[in-house]
Amino acid sequence: MENKTSGIEKRISRLLKAIQPAARLCILLAIGQGEACVCHLEALLGYRQAYISQHLMALRNAGILETRREGRYVYYRLSDERLLGLIREAGRIAETPDTELEALLPDTPLPHCCCPNCRGKPQTSVAAREEFSS
Numbered sequence: 001m002e003n004k005t006s007g008i009e010k011r012i013s014r015l016l017k018a019i020q021p022a023a024r025l026c027i028l029l030a031i032g033q034g035e036a037c038v039c040h041l042e043a044l045l046g047y048r049q050a051y052i053s054q055h056l057m058a059l060r061n062a063g064i065l066e067t068r069r070e071g072r073y074v075y076y077r078l079s080d081e082r083l084l085g086l087i088r089e090a091g092r093i094a095e096t097p098d099t100e101l102e103a104l105l106p107d108t109p110l111p112h113c114c115c116p117n118c119r120g121k122p123q124t125s126v127a128a129r130e131e132f133s134s
């Protein structure tokens, strides 16, 4: 029988597969709506940096994360913030209280972290960044 879905199931499957490992769900929630550097994720999640980097690379290759370099730091952000909604919704279906998910997103800055969330600075605009680097 002919397949009439024209590959939509493959596109959805590819997305879900890329975010599926539990560690990646944690990483995506921890990055949240802002940006985070590897040291932020390391401090927050307690994984080794090499382990986090490996997942970050896979998520980046899948187009789920975008990066921005500032000096010697690389900041990661979600390419589409709706991913957070997708993970939260999956949590609700799995009967995980929102409060448990929110616990992964601390509202206090981590000491010794250089990411924009922890420094308490607004994210630099493109213009400001260009000025900074020139």
Ligand SMILES: [Zn+2]
Pocket: 036, 037, 039, 040, 110, 113, 114, 115, 116, 117, 118, 119
């Ligand atoms: Zn941070």
